Amino acid sequence: MAETSVTHAHEMHEHDHxxxxxxxxxxxxxxxxxxxxxxxxxxxxxxxxxxxxFLIAYGALRFSMPTWPEPDFVFGSLPFVQAHWPLIFVTFxxxxxxxxxxxxxxxxxxxxxxxxxxxxxxxxxxxxxxxTFLGSQAYEWTTLIVKENMSLSQNPFGRHIADGVYLNxxxxxxxxxxxxxxxxxxxESYLMHIHDGHPTGLVFHDASxxxxxxxxxxxxxxxxxxxxxxxxxxxAEMGPKAFGAxxxxxxxxxxxxxxxxxxxxxxxxxxxxxxxxxxRRNGYEMVEKIGLYWxxxxxxxxxxxxxxxxx
Amino acid sequence: xxxxxxxxxxKALVFYGLKLLGAITIVEVVVALLAKGHLIxxxxxxxxxxxxxxxxxxxxxxxxxxxxxxxxxxxMAYEVRGLAMSVLLPTGLLVWAIIAFFxxxxxxGARRELIKEKNEEIIKPVPASQPQGYWLPGITERNKG
Numbered sequence: 351m352a353e354t355s356v357t358h359a360h361e362m363h364e365h366d367h368x369x370x371x372x373x374x375x376x377x378x379x380x381x382x383x384x385x386x387x388x389x390x391x392x393x394x395x396x397x398x399x400x401x402x403x404f405l406i407a408y409g410a411l412r413f414s415m416p417t418w419p420e421p422d423f424v425f426g427s428l429p430f431v432q433a434h435w436p437l438i439f440v441t442f443x444x445x446x447x448x449x450x451x452x453x454x455x456x457x458x459x460x461x462x463x464x465x466x467x468x469x470x471x472x473x474x475x476x477x478x479x480x481x482t483f484l485g486s487q488a489y490e491w492t493t494l495i496v497k498e499n500m501s502l503s504q505n506p507f508g509r510h511i512a513d514g515v516y517l518n519x520x521x522x523x524x525x526x527x528x529x530x531x532x533x534x535x536x537x538e539s540y541l542m543h544i545h546d547g548h549p550t551g552l553v554f555h556d557a558s559x560x561x562x563x564x565x566x567x568x569x570x571x572x573x574x575x576x577x578x579x580x581x582x583x584x585x586a587e588m589g590p591k592a593f594g595a596x597x598x599x600x601x602x603x604x605x606x607x608x609x610x611x612x613x614x615x616x617x618x619x620x621x622x623x624x625x626x627x628x629x630r631r632n633g634y635e636m637v638e639k640i641g642l643y644w645x646x647x648x649x650x651x652x653x654x655x656x657x658x659x660x661x
Numbered sequence: 662x663x664x665x666x667x668x669x670x671x672k673a674l675v676f677y678g679l680k681l682l683g684a685i686t687i688v689e690v691v692v693a694l695l696a697k698g699h700l701i702x703x704x705x706x707x708x709x710x711x712x713x714x715x716x717x718x719x720x721x722x723x724x725x726x727x728x729x730x731x732x733x734x735x736x737m738a739y740e741v742r743g744l745a746m747s748v749l750l751p752t753g754l755l756v757w758a759i760i761a762f763f764x765x766x767x768x769x770g771a772r773r774e775l776i777k778e779k780n781e782e783i784i785k786p787v788p789a790s791q792p793q794g795y796w797l798p799g800i801t802e803r804n805k806g
Contacts, residue, residue, distance in 0.1 A: 383741075395752070403758075406762045409763055410766030410769075412766070413763050413769075414770040437694060441686065445686065452678060452679045454734075455734050456672075646735075653723060655723075656719060660719045661719060
């Protein structure tokens with residue numbers, strides 16, 4: 351036994367010796383990238399899997415539900431404006447991130463030229479972009495939580511599963527001002543109005559009118575005229591609970607990335623301004639590494655935007 | 662590090678990227694609003710075949726934006742092949758995760774309906790003279806329990 355292992359070890363040694371020329375002897379960087387940059391790439395790869403896990407969970411749960419809230423209806427608020435403007439605010443947020451990504455590339459380029467003032471200037475703009483994005487997200491969350499009562503376990507946004515008509519509190523059919531019945535159709539969105547934790551009414555579009563006029567209706571009773579519950583009077587139900595938890599967790603996790611990105615950008619900008627990286631003479635590599643992270647945050651937003659707001 | 666590009670070329674790429682990403686985002690939003698009937702009253706193509714076309718279009722645009730950000734803003738295009746492959750290839754696993762979990766989600770959806778049906782099913786009471794199950798011949802009254 352001992353004899354064989356000795357022979358084996360000897361063979362191994364010979365083998366090693368013959369391939370010595372191809373082995374890594376240190377000194378040269380694998381993949382011609384520094385350790386920090388390479389590890390940043392692998393960290394971002396793992397982070398991509400975390401986000402993918404969240405977004406795939408969103409997809410799987412959405413596929414498992416008979417109805418799902420319509421994004422245009424959920425995300426239609428704008429600051430200082432009462433009207434319903436679907437997707438406009440989130441488009442603004444997307445542009446803020448694109449701009450901050452572009453200013454980040456400029457900072458990295460100035461770093462390669464060892465231009466200290468350029469690095470600090472473009473990083474400052476990037477930080478302002480990140481802060482603007484966080485502020486916008488705070489507005490969006492506040493609207494959903496305070497005004498529309500969405501929470502981790504409660505989602506007031508729903509869609510009708512069949513055609514029907516809205517009823518008044520006393521059970522009679524609700525009428526429009528012109529006297530015709532206030533009808534709804536399969537797939538149309540509504541928002542449950544909640545007061546002191548109890549549903550009190552519904553908010554929806556008047557589908558017969560062009561534009562985005564919102565109607566407030568007192569009472570939560572509806573009567574279906576088609577589908578499995580045709581002829582029955584029922585309480586309008588809240589939307590799938592999972593929507594609230596998924597929205598706050600996924601946009602929250604992304605927002606946390608933006609927040610920590612802003613913190614690191616600030617630290618690195620202060621260091622750059624203080625001449626820490628100029629002394630290293632390595633083309634502001636630290637700026638390049640935080641740049642990778644910052645672009646990744648923009649990259650994730652591309653998919654959050656796709657999954658939550660576009661599809 | 663994009664070392665083979667001049668400074669002017671690098672700057673030009675940045676502003677090209679800004680225009681490209683901005684234009685794709687505007688197109689995405691306009692198509693989304695059009696598809697869901699917000700731009701022209703009475704016209705929408707977010708159901709049936711049009712819905713699949715719409716989703717493919719949106720996913721395509723997003724993937725192109727992702728490609729541009731990774732390859733040009735993050736400089737993956739100028740890294741050595743081994744680095745690019747070791748980062749990009751593992752994400753291929755996600756294709757399988759998407760197929761598997763969406764299939765799983767649809768299956769939950771299908772079962773949700775089945776469970777609801779079963780919960781609402783009314784089962785007729787069985788009279789004591791007609792017990793359920795089946796007895797092999799030769800089993801005595803004592804063995805029935």
